[in-house]
Amino acid sequence: MKIALLGATGRVGQAFIKEAQKHGHSDIFALVRSAETALPIPEKHIITGNARRREDVDRLISKADTVVSCLGTDGGDTLSAAVIHIIDSMKRHHVQRLITIGTTGILQSRLMPDKYRFESPESKRKTARAAKEHARVYEMLLGEDVDWTIICPTYLPDGDASGVYRFEQDILPEGGSRITVGDTAHFLYRELLNPQFVRKRVGLAY
Template identity: 35%
Template sequence: MELLVFGAGGRVGQRLCGCAVSDGHGVTAFVRDAARAPDGVSVVEGDVTDPGAVADAVGGHDAVCSALGPTDGTDLALFDTGIENLVAAMEASGVERLVAVAAAGILQATPGRLRLDMAGFPETERPLAAAHRAVYDRLRESALDWTLVCPPRMPDGPPTNHYRIAVDYLPEGGQSVSTGDVARLVYEAAVDGRHRRERVGIAY
C-alpha cells in the first residue's frame, strides 16, 4: 500500500511513518522541512497551504494520513486552508481514503452537543478544537472516505496497544493516550479501512 503522510515530521507523524515502513508499506512524507522527515520514506517538501504542492503530492497513493498539529506560533487558519486543499486534491485524483488526527473537543459530549460547546470546556483548548470542527464539517460535506482519530492529552511515548476507543465519544473517563497509540490507530484505520466516515475517540 502507498501512503501519503502530512505532518510526517511531528510527534505522531514520525511514529505513524515508522508503523507503515516496518510493515512493508510505501510511505511518502509531506513535510515543510525535509530534514525532519523520518527514515525509510520518500520525501516531498512543501506546505499544506499550497494547493499546487498538495495536488502534486496526492496522486498515485492509496490513502492519505494527516498528523498535522500546531506548533508554537502556528496560525490555526492552516487547518481551514489545508483541508480545502486536501479535499480538492483527493477528489480530483480519485484518492478516497483519508485518516486524520483531530482534537477530542469535536467528539460528542451529549447526543446534541460537542464537547467544545460545553460550559466547562478548557478555554485554552477551544481555538484548536474550533479549527478541527471546521475540518470535520468540511469532511462531512465531501465525498471522501474519511476517519478522524480524536485523542485528549497526548504525552509522547511508544504504542501500548492497550487503549480504548469509542465512536463519536471519548471513552468514559479517558484523560490521555500516547502519541504511539494514536499513530497506530491512524495507521491501522488507513490500511484496514475501518471506521469509515466516523470520529473515533481514543484514550486509556
C-alpha cells in the same frame, strides 16, 4: 497501498512512519517544509512544500492512493486551508481514503449530546480556538464524498505503543484522560488496514 502523509515531522506523524515501517510498509510519501528535513523514508519520497499551497499538496497526493494527515492547526487556519487542497486533489487523482488526526473537542459531549465537547463543561481547555478549527474541518468533510475518518485522541504524552487502549465512535471513552503518541499511531495504522470508522469520528484513550 501508497500513502501521502502530511504532518510527517510532528510527533504523531513520526510515530506513524515508525509504526508502518515496523509492519514492513515502505510506500510513504511525505510533504515537508524544508529540504533539509530528515525522515526515515527514501529521499525520493520526500516532497518539499507547504500544505497551504494547492500545487504542493497536489504533487504529494498524485503519488498515492491513500491520504493520512497528522497536521495540527499551527495557531491559525492552516488545517482547514490544507484540507480544502487535500479534498480537491483527492478528487482530481481519484483517491478515496483519508484519515486525519483531530481533537477530542470535536467529539459529542456526554453531558450535552447535541453539542461538541469543546462547547460543554467537559472541556477543560482555556481556549476553544484549536477545537473550532478542527470542527470546521469535520463540518467540511461531512459534505464531501470521500471515505474519511477523524481520530480524536485525548491528552497526548510521549510514549511507545502498547496496543492496549479504548476507542468509541463519536464520543470519548468514559473516564479517558490520556493516550500516548505511540498508541495513537498504532490505532491510526490499524484503521488504515482495517477500516471500522469510515465517515466517522472516533475517540481514543486508555
